[in-house]
Amino acid sequence: MKKWGFLGLAAALTLAACGGSTDTASDGGPGTSGGASRLQTVLSRGQLICGVDGGIPGFSFVDESGAYSGLDVEVCRAVAAALFDDPNAVEFRRLDSTERFTALSGGEVDMLSRNTTWTISRDTSVGMEFAPTTFYDGQGMMVRVDSGITDLEDFAGRAVCVETGTTTELNLTDQMRRLGVEFEPVVFQDADAAYAAYDEGRCEGITSDKSQLIARRSTLPNPDEHTLLEVTMSKEPLGPLTVNNDSAWFDVVKWVTFGLIQAEEFGITSENVEEFLGSDDPNIARFLGEEGTLGTDMGLPNDFMYRVVTHVGNYGEIYERNLGSESEFNLERGLNDLWTNGGLLYAPPFR
Amino acid sequence: MVSHSDDTQKLSLKRVLRDERFWKIAFQVITALVVLLLIAFFIGNLNANLTRRGTAFGFNFMRNPAGFSIGESAIRYLPNDPYWKALLVGFSNTFTLVVAGIALTTVVGVAAGVASFSQNWLLYKLSRVYVGLVRNVPLLLQLFFWYFAVYSNLPRPENQISFVGIVYLNNRGVYIPWPATAQLALFGVGVVIVGAIAAFFLWQWHLKIRVATATGGKPQLYGLIGLGVLVAAIVVFGLNWRIPEEVEGGGVVGGLRLSREYVASLSALVFYTSAFVAEIVRAGIQSVSKGQWEAARSLGLPAPSVMRLVVFPQAMRVIIPPLNSEYMNLTKNSSLAFAVAFPEIYSIANTTFNQTGRPVEVFLVLMATYLVMCLIITLVMNQLNRAVQFKER
Numbered sequence: 001m002k003k004w005g006f007l008g009l010a011a012a013l014t015l016a017a018c019g020g021s022t023d024t025a026s027d028g029g030p031g032t033s034g035g036a037s038r039l040q041t042v043l044s045r046g047q048l049i050c051g052v053d054g055g056i057p058g059f060s061f062v063d064e065s066g067a068y069s070g071l072d073v074e075v076c077r078a079v080a081a082a083l084f085d086d087p088n089a090v091e092f093r094r095l096d097s098t099e100r101f102t103a104l105s106g107g108e109v110d111m112l113s114r115n116t117t118w119t120i121s122r123d124t125s126v127g128m129e130f131a132p133t134t135f136y137d138g139q140g141m142m143v144r145v146d147s148g149i150t151d152l153e154d155f156a157g158r159a160v161c162v163e164t165g166t167t168t169e170l171n172l173t174d175q176m177r178r179l180g181v182e183f184e185p186v187v188f189q190d191a192d193a194a195y196a197a198y199d200e201g202r203c204e205g206i207t208s209d210k211s212q213l214i215a216r217r218s219t220l221p222n223p224d225e226h227t228l229l230e231v232t233m234s235k236e237p238l239g240p241l242t243v244n245n246d247s248a249w250f251d252v253v254k255w256v257t258f259g260l261i262q263a264e265e266f267g268i269t270s271e272n273v274e275e276f277l278g279s280d281d282p283n284i285a286r287f288l289g290e291e292g293t294l295g296t297d298m299g300l301p302n303d304f305m306y307r308v309v310t311h312v313g314n315y316g317e318i319y320e321r322n323l324g325s326e327s328e329f330n331l332e333r334g335l336n337d338l339w340t341n342g343g344l345l346y347a348p349p350f351r
Numbered sequence: 352m353v354s355h356s357d358d359t360q361k362l363s364l365k366r367v368l369r370d371e372r373f374w375k376i377a378f379q380v381i382t383a384l385v386v387l388l389l390i391a392f393f394i395g396n397l398n399a400n401l402t403r404r405g406t407a408f409g410f411n412f413m414r415n416p417a418g419f420s421i422g423e424s425a426i427r428y429l430p431n432d433p434y435w436k437a438l439l440v441g442f443s444n445t446f447t448l449v450v451a452g453i454a455l456t457t458v459v460g461v462a463a464g465v466a467s468f469s470q471n472w473l474l475y476k477l478s479r480v481y482v483g484l485v486r487n488v489p490l491l492l493q494l495f496f497w498y499f500a501v502y503s504n505l506p507r508p509e510n511q512i513s514f515v516g517i518v519y520l521n522n523r524g525v526y527i528p529w530p531a532t533a534q535l536a537l538f539g540v541g542v543v544i545v546g547a548i549a550a551f552f553l554w555q556w557h558l559k560i561r562v563a564t565a566t567g568g569k570p571q572l573y574g575l576i577g578l579g580v581l582v583a584a585i586v587v588f589g590l591n592w593r594i595p596e597e598v599e600g601g602g603v604v605g606g607l608r609l610s611r612e613y614v615a616s617l618s619a620l621v622f623y624t625s626a627f628v629a630e631i632v633r634a635g636i637q638s639v640s641k642g643q644w645e646a647a648r649s650l651g652l653p654a655p656s657v658m659r660l661v662v663f664p665q666a667m668r669v670i671i672p673p674l675n676s677e678y679m680n681l682t683k684n685s686s687l688a689f690a691v692a693f694p695e696i697y698s699i700a701n702t703t704f705n706q707t708g709r710p711v712e713v714f715l716v717l718m719a720t721y722l723v724m725c726l727i728i729t730l731v732m733n734q735l736n737r738a739v740q741f742k743e744r
Contacts, residue, residue, distance in 0.1 A: 098705045105404055105708075125412070126708025127404035159422075159523070164698065165705035173420040173430045185420045186612070186692045189701065193495075193690065200503045201522060202611065244404045 037248035039299055042110050047089045050076035051109035054094035055191055057215045058323045058331075059115050059135075068092050072113040074318045075134055075240050075257060079111065081311040082256045082304040096190060098165035101126055105243050111253050113240040115209065117167040127244040131254045132261070134239045134315075136335035136344055138232035139171050140210035142217065145227050147204055152179055152231060159184040161194045161203035171234040172207050195220065205229075209236045214329060251298055258347040259305045262287060263314035265338055265347065270313035273306065287350045294350060305350075315345065397711065412707045413438075419702055421694045423610050434703050441699030442720060448613065448685050448695060449724065452620045453678050460625035460677075464632025465658065478629065485626040491687055493623055498615040498691040505611075508602045519595050519603045525614050526595035529607030535590045542589075546582035550575055616688035616695075624681045631673045635666035667739040675732035679725045686721075696720060 042048055052060035052072050060070040077087035095103050095114060103109050105127055115137075116122075118130040141160075143149045149158075152175060162169050164187045176183050186203050188194035195216055198206040208216070210228060217223045240257060242250045263269075266284055268276050276284055285291040289303030296302050312318065316338075323331045337343025367373050401408060417437040420430050425443040428436060466478035485493070503522060506512065511521035519526040530536040553575045560568035595606030609617075639662050647661040689698035697717065704713035 098701045101705065101708060102710050105400070121706070122708070125406070127406055128708075161692075164702050169702065170418050170706070173418060176420070177430055183420075185422050187422065187694060187698065187702070188692045189689055189698070193692070196499060197503075197692065200499070201507060202503070246403075 037299075038107075038110055038242070038246050039249045039252060042083060042249070043299075046084065047091055048076065048080045048083060048111070049091045049093060049109045050079075051093050051095045051100055051103055051112040051114055052076065053096075053114045053191075054092070056115065056212050057218060058211065058327060058329055059215065060092075060113070062094070069322065071135060071318055071322045072115060072240075074312055074322065075113045075260075076111070078260055078308045078312045079240075079253055079256050081308045082252070082259075082300055085301075085307045085311075087311040096165075097163055098189065100165075101128065104128070104241070107243075110249070111240055111242050115212065115238045116241055117209075118237045118239060118241075119167060122241075128241045129244050129246070129250045131240040131242065131250070132257045132347075133237040133344075134257060134260075135211065135237075137209040137211050137236040137238055139168050139207060139234040139236055140213050141205050141207045141229045141231060141233070142198075142213045142226050143205045143229060145225055149204060149229070151229065152176065152233075153181055155183045155205060156181050157183070158205070159186050159203040161186050161188065161198045161206040163187075163191050163194050163208065164189055166208070167234065167236065168208050175233045191216075207233070209238070211323070211331070214331070218328065248299060252300060255298065256304070256308060259287075259308055259350070260312075260315040260318065261338070261345045262347040262350055263305065263309050264316040264345075265340065268309055268314060269317055270309055270311070273309045277306075283350070292351075401711075406708070408711065410712055412709055412712070415707070417703070417706070419706070421699065422692070423613065423694060434707070437699050437703065438696060438716065441694060441696035444613075444693065445685055445695040445697075445720075445724075448616060448620070448688060448693070449682050451617055452624070452681050452685065453728075455617070455621045456624045456628055456677070456681060459621055460628025461632050463625055463629035464636070467629065467633045468636060468658075470654075482626045482629050485622055486630070490619065490623050490684055491690060494616065494619040494687055494691050497619045498611070501618070502611045502615050511597070511603070513597065517594050519597065519606075521603075522611060524608050524610040524612075526603045526606045526608050528592045528594045530590040531593050532591075539586055539590045542582055542585050546578060550578055553578065610693075612688070612691055612693035615691050616685070616693045620681055620684060620688075623684070624677055627677050627680075628674065631670055631677065632666070634673075635668075635670035636662060638669045639665045664739070668741070671732060671736045671739060675729055675736075678728050678732065682724050682728065683721055 050073075052068065052070075054060050054062050054068070056070070058070055060068060060072040062068055073092065076090050076092065080090045081087040083089070093103065093109050095109070095112070100112055100114055100116065101122070104112050113134075115135070118133060122128050123130055141152070149155065155176070160172060160183055162172055162185055169185070169187065172185065186194075186197065188197065191208075194206060197203060199220055206213070210232070213228055217226050217228075220226060240253055242253050266276075266287065268284070268287075273288075276288060277290065279285055279288075279290075282291060286294055288306045288309075289295050289301070293302060295304045298304075301307070313321075319333065319336065320326045323329050324333065333341070333343060335344045337345065339346040397408075413435040414433050416431045417434045418430055419437070421428055421437065421440050423444065424440045425447055426440060428440045463478050463481060466474045467482075469475045469478070505520055505522045508521045508523060511519050513519050517528050530539055553571050557568040557571035557575065560571065593605045593607075595603045598604055636658075643661055643665060644657060647657040652660065685695060686697035688695050689701065692698075700713050700717045704710040707713070
């Protein structure tokens, strides 16, 4: 039985090899096979390859000059700073929502920082490894102000635009099933096409993470004509991720992310980090790599967090720059504040 | 003595190396080895990667509930149906798109191809401009054009367009009359097919009698007319048609709604493929020698009959093989409809592998589906090709 399965597979793979059209089988390459950690690959390459969305202002956005900005982008820069002491040693790859996991598991990118929701099935059956959440979000629904729609029940017989390959697609179905509302999903591969279709009236509503809706609203022709409904359909913890079964590399991404949070808790910023050097507090001395071997144990230079904070800053700085008071969105910290301030951000001890 | 046998051995080796038959077999063996090694490499690579990720190859996930909704479906589907059902829905949508696409492409393509021989200046130019324009623009671009430029300019449901009160158009889609149930629709199609076959044989009978006796054949002609009236009556009155009706404040109830996604995809596919078919038809007609045209005209046949009875049947020999590959192109290109949100099988497969993290398995299913569809088209077209070839007796 097994033999026949393999024969079928063999035939199909030959087809794939000739057609060269699947993005999984043809992208194996010598770089991804073998037992060595991705960490070695990245270090010897001298550059980090990071998968981002690139179309969401505030998270990852490419401006006219081709420069990337946003919270997701800065997480990539933080990892690059920890590895190479250079936040610009990153190559960004724009990935759409269906490409992202295959790109990561195929080895095309080293990590994803692409507003990806942490779910159990992605962690287990899809084969991903989620680093700490960098943005706690919830799913919302955007409608036109003049449509008269006030809650989800109003969508009976109406159409909702949604991006494929996202958790929002599933949550929307769950919510509507729970409410018993028959609606029409119009599922787009490309977020830009989905928002264009919403804008010209194909759908009465468009659903996505609230932060994304707010960011996208700013790019619509008349932002004031659109409003977000007062519903939160789901929990959407967004964060960076790496591929399964590579602990060494996963640890680096995980602890750099935790480091950003811990730096804010210590009150270390890109401006005052020099003052903390030579600190009497052993916690801070360990954190900045002046004591102990926290960095070298992980395969990084011992002062990796000093590098990160110098180049990128702490989590609070990143947030304010891209989403908070220094940005056009002016989002409250809310859940994305330190645990000491009533938020959910909490880093385990650096010891 | 020893040196002599050595010589013969060397000679025989040389002889083998110079033998054409040896090399023929050797190349076969080498090719087979290379192919096998390639396959082994790919399987080994896949296995290594799957093991590294901690997943095993298998199709059991197909039985898990899909959990996503699908906008339109030819078969009944609920979000808690399994993945295989969702893929089946995708296939049914692809199927309706491909079948309608092939039928319309044949009509539009042949019309455009024949028009390029028209004596009518406007018709001729129109055909040339259409082919030139459409053949040279990428299909994906045309899809977006139809979806975002053509059909988005249709009015909102509040002030929709209506054609004599039975067909409605708005930016949601097109609403057409449709038989009350799927069984009735199939019954209608069956009646038309049976009627057409019967009519064909009646007409052959009529012609045979006409050729043999130069008169008569009247009963067959009446039979033909009667058959036509009967089929028309069944189709018009027997299918319990549901006519779309406008509701107060915009919108439509009843009838069949062809979503804007479907209509846009169909339009793009049909007009794109038809341009290629038009060129194939033109080439086919041009391949018929000038003498055939002249001979037909000298028999006193009017221009439409020259085309219909003499030139076109001969052109078919040249048209059918490349037409086969255009039909296959249309089938495969239908996967691009996912870009304008039509839930065909590629789109559903995309969501499925993204949700389950099983791209290899899902893509195998996808490849097999397109392969089978294309093989069926080829099978049918080969039969057709055999029928129109010269009969050498």
